[in-house]
Structure formats: structure tokens, C-alpha cells
Amino acid sequence: MRVAILIAPKDFKDESVSNAKLLFQKWNIEAVITSYSTKECVGYHGAIYKPDINAAKLDPQNFDALFLVDGKGVEEYKLYDFRALLETVKQFSINKKPIAAINNAIKIVARANIVSNVKIATPQDSEIQRLVALYHGTASRNEIEDDKGILTLSNPEKIYEFADLLVSKLGAK
Numbered sequence: 001m002r003v004a005i006l007i008a009p010k011d012f013k014d015e016s017v018s019n020a021k022l023l024f025q026k027w028n029i030e031a032v033i034t035s036y037s038t039k040e041c042v043g044y045h046g047a048i049y050k051p052d053i054n055a056a057k058l059d060p061q062n063f064d065a066l067f068l069v070d071g072k073g074v075e076e077y078k079l080y081d082f083r084a085l086l087e088t089v090k091q092f093s094i095n096k097k098p099i100a101a102i103n104n105a106i107k108i109v110a111r112a113n114i115v116s117n118v119k120i121a122t123p124q125d126s127e128i129q130r131l132v133a134l135y136h137g138t139a140s141r142n143e144i145e146d147d148k149g150i151l152t153l154s155n156p157e158k159i160y161e162f163a164d165l166l167v168s169k170l171g172a173k
Contacts, residue, residue, distance in 0.1 A: 002030045008073025014043030023163040027172040065098040068105035080107035100151040121145040121154040
């Protein structure tokens with residue numbers, strides 16, 4: 001099994017990546033780091049990851065899930081406005097592959113226009129709440145939601161439970 005972990009070129013949340021990778025490795029799921037940069041990506045706390053594949057070349061047929069990492073980089077690079085990424089997210093959805101988004105990365109899922117009538121764990125951020133409503137998603141006060149193949153996490157401190165949920169969705173043994 002393979003999960004594509006999308007990170008911003010800079011200022012992604014290091015702990016979201018490291019904790020998810022750790023759990024995926026435990027279940028023998030290959031964690032493939034992807035970004036729109038071909039250079040080393042530097043996290044908010046200094047972790048460095050060299051992307052295994054450029055996000056422009058992501059093909060849902062080659063992955064079992066897409067994992068969207070949060071952090072300041074989502075805002076700095078306006079990943080939620082990047083048409084190619086939104087199309088990729090939409091293709092994962094069309095191919096019935098789970099899509100997991102943490103905190104402000106939920107903006108990417110909303111802007112991909114795949115949240116209509118889907119429960120979304122919505123952080124207290126007013127812009128995220130606005131986008132979820134605009135694209136006809138259902139804002140939830142739950143910290144973790146799993147609805148129609150879209151997994152959302154509003155509280156990044158629950159990353160282990162969230163990644164564990166994704167692992168179980170993938171049927172890892």
C-alpha cells in the first residue's frame with residue numbers, strides 16, 4: 001500500500017508528517033512525500049524532506065490514499081488556489097481513494113469542490129468555515145470526521161488517532 005503525503009515547499013507542520021509516517025511504517029504502508037518543489041522542503045520546525053515525486057505527477061491509480069499536511073505553508077503558497085492540486089484531489093475522490101486533510105489543509109479539500117453533503121471536522125478558523133459552507137459541506141464540531149472517503153481533522157494534536165483511522169480505512173493488516 002502507498003499513501004501520498006503532500007507537503008508545502010516550506011513551513012509545513014513537521015510533526016504531522018513525522019507522526020503519520022511513523023504510523024504508516026508500523027503497518028507497512030509506504031509513505032511517499034510529494035510537493036510542488038523538486039528541492040528539499042523545510043518544515044516549520046526545521047525538518048527537511050526531499051520529495052519522492054513531484055505533486056504534478058501524482059496519479060491516483062498509483063496510490064491508495066492522499067494525505068494533505070497542514071501548516072503555515074498551506075497559506076504562504078496558497079495551495080488551496082492551485083488548480084493542478086485541486087484537480088488531483090478531485091481525481092482521488094473520483095477514483096474512490098481516501099483523502100485525509102488536517103486543519104488548514106481542509107481548505108484544499110473544500111476548494112476541490114468535493115465536500116457537498118459531507119461532514120467536515122471544521123477548525124475555529126472563519127475562512128475554513130466559510131469555504132466548507134460555500135461548497136455545501138456540513139461543518140462538524142467533532143475533531144475527526146470520516147464521511148464518504150474524506151477524512152478531516154480539526155485538532156492536529158489527534159494526529160495518531162487520525163492516521164490510525166486512515167490505516168483502518170485502507171484495511172492494513
